[in-house]
Amino acid sequence: MARKYFGTDGIRGLANGTKLTPELALKVGMAAGTKFVRGDHRNRVVIGKDTRRSGYMIEQALTAGFTAVGMDVYLLGPMPTPAVAMLTRSLRADLGVMISASHNPYDDNGIKLFRPDGYKLSDQIELEIEKLIDSDMTRYLAKGRDIGRAHRDEEARTRYIEYAKRTLPRNIDLSGLRVVLDCANGAAYKVAPIALWELGAEVFTIGAEPDGFNINYKVGSTAPEAVAAKVKEVRADIGIALDGDADRVIIVDEKGHVVDGDQFMAVIAESWLERQMLTGGGIVATVMSNLGLERHLTKLGLTLERTQVGDRYVLEAMRSKGFNVGGEQSGHIILSDFTTTGDGLVAALQLLAVLKQMDRPISEICARFEKVPQLLRSVKFKAGKPLEHKQVIQAIADGQALLGTAGRLVVRASGTEPVIRVMGEADDAMLVETVVGQIEAAIREVA
Structure with missing residues (x-):
């Protein structure tokens, strides 16, 4: 219904x-x-x-x-x-x-x-x-x-800060780390900087001056250019960008390069596997996660359970099948040992723990696998149901036929805005460009 x-x-x-x-x-x-x-x-x-x-x-x-x-x-x-x-x-x-x-x-x-x-x-x-x-x-x-x-x-703010700090392994603090934290002028603008500072990090905060209208505006996880620029400016070890309600996190390495959620999940999965914390024999991600992540996990003897897009569906699969690590490429990372939903700060703390333990640049730590060429396009529409139009249905079928078994194609309507997402991936980047472009064009024509 x-x-x-x-x-x-x-x-x-x-x-x-x-x-x-x-x-x-x-x-x-x-x-x-x-x-x-x-x-x-x-x-x-x-x-x-x-x-x-x-x-x-x-x-x-x-x-x-x-x-x-x-x-x-x-x-x-x-x-x-x-x-x-x-x-x-x-x-x-x-x-x-x-x-x-x-x-x-x-x-x-x-x-x-x-x-x-x-x-x-x-x-x-x-x-x-x-x-x-x-x-x-x-x-x-x-x-x-x-x-x-x-x-x-x-007292709620203090309760959450102490809770988040306790998720860091007891033998680790963040002293010596230079961290840029982008709070997106959003919900975490007070709690996140305090938590990192109290754990010993040197914190350079941006996006922490909300005025009611600047949330997510040129800052946060959807605009990682801001945190990347600050990382290079202050020569930080890592950049952390949260979104407006802080359930999502994007990481930037010391070179100013963005690390997406797939690489993030690979790091946590391997770390927890080594610490004998990983349950379920793998992790849960959505249909949007890169094929490279799936191949990497397979080499480690782990599985990738895929769900439809939405962190609620990731969590449902985690709970029903016994996984404790899951998330989305976009940066929703769910660690069910600690949280019941995505938590950008808690997830970032787990990565910072690995950074302290390995004592290597974050660019090396988060290069766990080579991504398969993937292209995502967002097509806005004003009204109607473009995905039910015959022309679009045929374009999708043609695209799937072109990719065959060598790639993946995901076309879906966003659940939060009037947008159609078109994602294709395969080892042949030019083929992906062709397939996604043809579907995008068909949607635009009928929308």
Whole structure:
């Protein structure tokens, strides 16, 4: 059944646009609160947000909705998405909420929901919440003393910093490392620099001056040029770029070259294999991960379990099949020994631990395999369903025929924006260019 409000990662859209309005946020608070009110205790929900100006508006609307159905609200302020997931468990909350549109521009926003155990909601529960949103919820309104109240949690930031620091191996600190940290003017602008500094690193911070409108603007994981330039300027050992809600991380080596999530996962997999920490006999990644990663893992006797795009699907496979390392090429790295979702800071700390242990340049550490030529194109469209058009279907079929068994082709609609992603890879770079170009052209023609 198609979902009306939820996408691949919660509810997302233009703030005060056609979907994401204070009215909807109010209804989400009432519906999700109704769904997760349980037992005879005072039910509680924790709410974090990134630094978008519209976060204030959505936060207050959600608070009204939750308190209206009898939930107490704990407001965390600017806080990474993984911190909200962790604090939902730590504070024994009945529900967790993150207000963020992740790597999107400032005028977008979103609502992500977490279960009491810190995991994202299933498709089924999201559907049940959608039904409540579209129903008459006045019968669920609390009365008198049962109406909820709101609190500001001033200790949440410290809780998360200490939690993140404890994920670093006990015999390791970061003294002697020069680290450039790009916080994307987003949710981690306070917690991440403090954590790295307290662990001993010399930290050069950029993207840590949010004004409500500059989140992800020419900084962060989607604009690694900023951290790369700073790495070269200060001659740092490594650059770390987070996205707006800090569940994603991109690494830049000491030469200013970007290290993608596939190489990152290869390093963690090998490190954890050597430390006898790796479970499941491999890792989980999406259909977008490079074929070179799969070949590399095979040589190590490990498997690569592929899922559809979306960190929630990676995590589902990890949980069902016993893996503890997974992620996406884009930088969502999930280490389930520590987290229930992608955590850019925690993942970066694991790489910094390897850097300290090996005492080699990060450019060498993160060159684990040779990437197979891969090309990704994003095609915007205004309306309709281009992937259902006969011309596009035929172009995709022709492309698959050209690649045969020597390559891979993935064509999908983004779950968070009106964009079609076209990815092709094969050892023959020119063939990949041809196939992707033909499909891109077909989509543009019908879109």
